[in-house]
Amino acid sequence: xxxxKKRIMYVNRRAPxxxxxxxxxxxxxxxxxxxxxxxxxxxxxxxxxxxxxxxxPAVLNMKDFSKTFGALxxxxxxxxYVDEESLVQRGMTARDLIEVPxxxxxxxxxxxxxxxxxSLMDQQDVVLQF
Amino acid sequence: xTLELDGKMYxxxxxxxxxxxxxxxxxxxxxxxxxxxxxxxxxxxxAIYILREYYAQYAIAPPIRxxxxxxxxxxxxxxxxxxxxxxxxxxxxxxxxCRYAGLPKPTGCI
Numbered sequence: 189x190x191x192x193k194k195r196i197m198y199v200n201r202r203a204p205x206x207x208x209x210x211x212x213x214x215x216x217x218x219x220x221x222x223x224x225x226x227x228x229x230x231x232x233x234x235x236x237x238x239x240x241x242x243x244x245p246a247v248l249n250m251k252d253f254s255k256t257f258g259a260l261x262x263x264x265x266x267x268x269y270v271d272e273e274s275l276v277q278r279g280m281t282a283r284d285l286i287e288v289p290x291x292x293x294x295x296x297x298x299x300x301x302x303x304x305x306x307s308l309m310d311q312q313d314v315v316l317q318f
Numbered sequence: 319x320t321l322e323l324d325g326k327m328y329x330x331x332x333x334x335x336x337x338x339x340x341x342x343x344x345x346x347x348x349x350x351x352x353x354x355x356x357x358x359x360x361x362x363x364x365a366i367y368i369l370r371e372y373y374a375q376y377a378i379a380p381p382i383r384x385x386x387x388x389x390x391x392x393x394x395x396x397x398x399x400x401x402x403x404x405x406x407x408x409x410x411x412x413x414x415x416c417r418y419a420g421l422p423k424p425t426g427c428i
Binding site: 256 | 377
């Protein structure tokens with residue numbers, strides 16, 4: 189069965205609200221995770237805003253779906269990679285991001301350099317961009 | 319579609335799931351169960367409140383596999399398996415229990 193297991197990477201490049209991309213991507217991740225693939229999610233460019241702490245989209249009449257990232261380790265999504273450069277360019281640090289505790293209490297939100305991210309992308313069977 | 323209770327109308331989707339989870343009350347859950355000829359006991363309420371808590375924390379209704387894993391952490395093994403949940407909610411645990419709990423329909427679920 190191992191040969192059927194694919195490495196799938198979802199790449200989020202857009203801000204959480206204003207377009208439907210971020211929410212759609214999350215829906216796809218949740219649906220895909222049920223098939224027990226090896227799934228990781230990347231936050232790149234404006235996508236890093238999706239993990240920003242203290243969102244209040246109620247003023248936009250939107251549900252705060254940043255809460256749902258917290259459920260991802262239960263769906264066997266163990267890595268939420270954040271491109272460090274994108275974060276720095278937007279004046280943010282790891283402290284501005286939500287935490288997504290895994291079962292062993294380590295944080296699934298992981299900063300990654302652009303170089304490491306490129307090589308990680310090369311190792312994937314599928315890379316989907318949103 | 320709507321559900322009527324004490325003269326008040328509550329909007330639901332075509333399958334009877336509440337449109338606004340905030341409108342939920344125990345009375346509404348009882349009314350839904352009554353319409354299904356089902357009586358809610360302590361074990362039902364325990365599952366319902368675990369689901370509501372899950373939704374408050376993660377803003378989604380968990381699929382059955384995730385619900386079972388989550389209940390295992392909360393209640394221990396004997397209450398965290400498919401047969402137990404199907405006994406409580408014969409129409410499909412995720413679908414029936416989520417509906418009684420006022421949650422949206424779980425995606426890709428029985």
